[in-house]
Amino acid sequence: HDDYRSQITDFYEQSAEQVAGHLGAGKMVAVLSEGDPLFYGSYMHLHVRLSHRFPTEVIPGITAMSGCWSATGLPIVQGDDVLTVLPGTMSEFE
């Protein structure tokens, strides 16, 4: 898990610098995301590294959970209902 973290952090650092290169050259860069970019989306790792250096615009998207409950026609929450989103990567104990 720690190894994964350091590898993925390196990957985000390198990706951000690549994108920064294009932005610094005056180009516009579009990052395509599945679902909603700031809801468990990988884009956020570029965003936190670049948004203070370059102007950014985030266009929200349909989350996977929303796609699922819409496809099945399941009203997920109403009125005073509370919704808690638990990542499947958590241990059962947590």
Next chain:
Amino acid sequence: HDDYRSQITDFYEQSAEQVAGHLGAGKMVAVLSEGDPLFYGSYMHLHVRLSHRFPTEVIPGITAMSGCWSATGLPIVQGDDVLTVLPGTMSEFE
């Protein structure tokens, strides 16, 4: 609160019957929703009353919370983060 509940239930019953009248006459009906129809959306009250009687299709939308965190560029959850959605209509005690 109880009074509101019974009034809004009557309203949903009447609305569902009006829509059912059009559907029964062979018409197609589109219900426009703000946000995501099945995420605290009023459409769900028509859906539960009519979807067993008529074919329905639910098209997911951008929730208000997603619109907010996107507009402000705030990465809301990542990795193993847990997100809990609490309606502002709940009492402070709850």
